[in-house]
Amino acid sequence: MSTTTATASPPATINATPPRQRGYWGNVGYRLRYDPVTLLFGTVLLLIILCAIFAPLIAPFDPYQESIIRRLKPPGYRGHILGTDELGRDVLSRILFGGRITLTMGILPVMVATLIGGGLGVLAGFAGGLINALIMRVMDVFYAFPSVLLAVAISGAMGGGAVNGMIALTLVFIPPLCRVAETATTQVRNLDFVDAAKATGAPLRLVLWHHVLGNILGPVLIYASSLVSVSIILASGLSFLGLGVTPPEPDWGLMLNALRQAIYISPLVAAMPGIAILITSISMNMVSDGLRSAMDVRS
Amino acid sequence: MFGYVVRRLLSAVPIALGVSMVCFALVYLAPGDPVQTLLPPDADAETVDRLKALYGLDRPLPIQYLDWLWRVAHGDLGRSIATGREVSNEIARSLGNTVLLAALSVLIAFSIAFVMGTIAGRRVGTVVDRLVTGVAVLGVSIPNYWLGIVLVIIFAVELMALPASGMASDHFDPTSWDHLQYLVLPVFTLSMIPVGIIARTTRAAVSEMMNQEFIVTLRANGVPEWRVLRHALKNALPPILAVMGLQFGTLMGGSILVETVFSWPGSGYLLSKAILTRDIPVLQGTILVLALIFVATNLLVDLLQSSLDPRIRRA
DSSP: OHHHHHHSSOTTSGGGSOHHHHHHHHHHHHHHHTOHHHHHHHHHHHHHHHHHHTHHHHOSSOTTOOOGGGTTOOTTBTTBTTOBOTTSOBHHHHHHHHHHHHHHHHHHHHHHHHHHHHHHHHHHHHHOHHHHHHHHHHHHHHHTSOHHHHHHHHHHHHTOOHHHHHHHHHHHHHHHHHHHHHHHHHHHHTSHHHHHHHHTTOOHHHIIIIIIIHHHHHHHHHHHHHHHHHHHHHHHHHHHTTSSSOTTSOOHHHHHHHHHTTTTTOHHHHHHHHHHHHHHHHHHHHHHHHHHHHHOTTO | OHHHHHHHHHHHHHHHHHHHHHHHHHHHHSSSOTGGGTSOTTOOHHHHHHHHHHHTTTSOHHHHHHHHHHHHHTTOOOBOTTTOSBHHHHHHHHHHHHHHHHHHHHHHHHHHHHHHHHHHHHTTTSHHHHHHHHHHHHHHHSOHHHHHHHHIIIIIIISOOSOOSSOSOSSOOTTOHHHHHHHHHHHHHHHHHHHHHHHHHHHHHHHHHHTSHHHHHHHHTTOOHHHHHHHHHHHHHHHHHHHHHHHHHHHHHHTHHHHHHHTOOSHHHHHHHHHHTTOHHHHHHHHHHHHHHHHHHHHHHHHHHHHHOTHHHHO
16 A cells, blocks of 8 residues: 555646546446536536526526616516616526625635544544543634634624635635544544554654545545535525625525515516525535445445 | 532533523623723723723723622622613513413423324334424524524414514413413424424434334233333433423523514513613623523433433443
């Protein structure tokens, strides 16, 4: 085991992965190819992301263009496929552009939290002892808050805004990711091949990179992917409370909040932004579940 | 058992202290000086200093924290900036409404999800199982603030069958439909996430239990299927009840969005109003109380579970 790692090319590149692991990822890909449900929801997710990226090209209207005479029109009114909002702006265009902000606010905090929380978890798990106790007890404190409450508390105290919202969400997701990484690292650390690598003089950096990270990356990434859906719902929820994105930026949660006032006039349009959140979060959950079962070696 | 209870109770003390530190620190997360929110923007430096001295904000942070903790321990959470009323009174008045909402939601979610999960867990891989799993995924994927709005559109705006928001009066009367009808939509909305989570847990627990050897033995002995199921459920129940308890604590702190949608006069709505008016004392106090309730619920669930399942005590 250690000879393959010692002779491997620069460890910072993907090429360094030993052949046996490529077989594992190959297996995962093979299983995913024969999982129609995951493929279907994965396609939906990809379409949503593409729509957000290419929003300027496909949006039929300017998402900021207001019109006094076109306020709260029903779907289908003069080319407004999903109708118009309380300021006469095209709802479809705003949903397409809103995807950029909502998806960023959902995905970025999970990515940053995976890096920080995962890093702290590996450190705690590999170092053990006092460092472990110190890190994990601090995490326990943040674990003692329900996630919605912690997100609201931090962004509420910091005074709202998209950046503060993302910082709050990052802080919400660091403790659970840290715990998952710590558990996985503690398990791997005590396995024989890690001792063997250390005994044959493999530098700590290599042991961490190949033996520890190579084995815990799967569970940590699966867990992180399951958090993205939670993060999107929470991010939109913050904007819905007036804590996240500020007007006039298009954001699904913020749109939902603004259109809520119009449920007596234009109920169908008021429900639209929520449908976007729902489809995204279902797709994300299904893809995450599919990945989990594809990466589960036991099944 | 006694030793375990004492150990578990003691382990909650540092967590509670940590929670209080986070809540204390919230004030310092706010942009600018805490005093600045109380004063007009053109206040001179001398006034700022005087007010700081008045609130004790010129002293070192650890002293300020201990001082704050001492007051909190005596039930003094400060006064609301917006209304001038005592924060502890405001919380006490709204907390009962949130307990009512969260407890009803969890109980209803449990009754639905337990049946769903049991049916799915006995027939893993069948159409019924996929259906239940699908509903469970929907339950955790649906943004409940949106579901609340949709339900208001359907039942309050279009059908005019149920009230859209609020509560009949401050004194809730469980025998009167006039009072109960205000609960229907918020409770249904809030129960969606626990339905998804409890159904998943039940399905996993029951399907695992059905593969156990003692079930095979029971069947081999000719025990009727309904009694086999009773044995399986009895053994599967503790973890499901634990999840249900944890969900209650989560809903207590997580009902803010649903309470805002329905203007339900609970602690979440209080918090949401405090955010809009930047009423930091109310924000801080409410979050502290809700987080401590969450810690207490988790503790209680742990203790109850260990009394149901002696194996946990040894771990």
